Amino acid sequence: MVDSGGDNSGVNFEWALLRGGNIIxxxxxxxxxxxxxxxxxxDYGVYRCEVEDDxxxxxxxxxxxxxxGFTDPSNARxxxxxxxxxxxxxxxxxxxPGATVTWEKEDGELPANAKMIGDKLMIDEFDDDTVGMYVCKVDVQGKQIEGYVKAEIYxxxxxxxxxxxxxxxxxxLGDRAWFDCKVTGDPDAEITWTKEGEDELPDNTQVMGNRLLFVNVREDNGGIYKCHAKTKAGPLETRNVLNVGIAKRKRKRISRKKEKRAYKEAWNNDKKKKHSSSIFGTWFTSG
Structure with missing residues (x-):
């Protein structure tokens, strides 16, 4: 900025930055x-140059x-x-002071809930419909300067x-089982499944969205399974081990009442057995 006052001999200059009437x-x-x-x-604001004599x-x-800056859409605030x-x-x-400010929205009209107050645009409720590029036009003594602001949802x-x-x-063995792969922070991530050391998944598995389902688990299903997620932050993966156990047969529990009845029957049978093996007779002496 230059103060072109002609002959500068015998004069002094003083520059200051002002905002709102105050010296910054x-x-x-x-x-x-x-x-x-x-x-x-x-560094924005009003620059004042005062000229004084000696x-x-x-x-x-x-x-x-x-x-x-901010006077071009490619360099918007x-x-x-x-x-x-x-x-x-x-x-x-x-x-x-004395300048007039007007607002426009590049891709259409200003939102219905927007109000212009001074050099500010007030929007009561910011949403998807109010996102976009806003242009403020400042008129100062017939000269117009445009400023660009890109408003986004945080x-x-x-x-x-x-x-x-x-x-x-x-x-x-024989169970119906599954693994669920959950991606937090990126619901649109692409999910794929693999079994470590194998080219393909077992033939008794089904991939259903983010779930790997085992139908009628077999012994050879045991191993390490990996979930691969292609996210917006890059590829991520996690793993889990499938251990297949052998189902144990449950012992049939006998009620106390049945237990007593069985014991009584066994005792009676034993008693009958003893009676049937006894010999009864009369001894005679010869005379």
Missing amino acids: RQYSDDNTLVIKNADPSN DGELIGQAYAAVTI IVKFDEKSAATIECPVYAI VPDTIIQVLLEPSSESIS
Whole structure:
């Protein structure tokens, strides 16, 4: 920025950055102000140049409103809001007093629940319909400057995990069993299954969405099974071991009543057996 006041002999210059009528910082006393590596969030505002004579008397002053960046759709300011929350979109072009600000939405009309207040656009409830590119137009003494703001719904970063859940901790021959592969943080992940050391899955398995189902578990189904998930963060996998046990026969429990009856019958049978083996007779002596 240059204060072109003609002959500069006997005059002094003083630069300052103003916002809202307040001095943010003061700069050099040269007639030219150079800002290196301008920061869009720190160096915007109204720059004032005051010219004084050697006695300190004010000769005159000039103002320049400066906006850094955000004046092109490819370099738009990005703002994010929680879904269903109130949103305030601020024009990235600094508007000096007396400037008029109007708003437009690039892909259509402004939302019905939007209100323009000064250099801000207030939206009562931010949702999918209000997402998009907004343009604020600042008119200063017949000159128009455009600023671009891209408004998005805030999506928190999520941790993507792949979890494998078996239908049971104890699986026996002949059981119906399965593994469920669950991907947290990416419901659209693509799932595939493999058995370690084998080219194909056993012929008694079925893949049903994210489930690997075993129909009538066999002994050769034992082994390590892997779930492969192709997620938006890259490929992930997890594994689980299928141990096939042999089902144990259950002992038939006899009730106490039946136990007593069986014991009594056995005792009676034993008694009859003893009677049947006894010999009865009469002894005679010969005379």
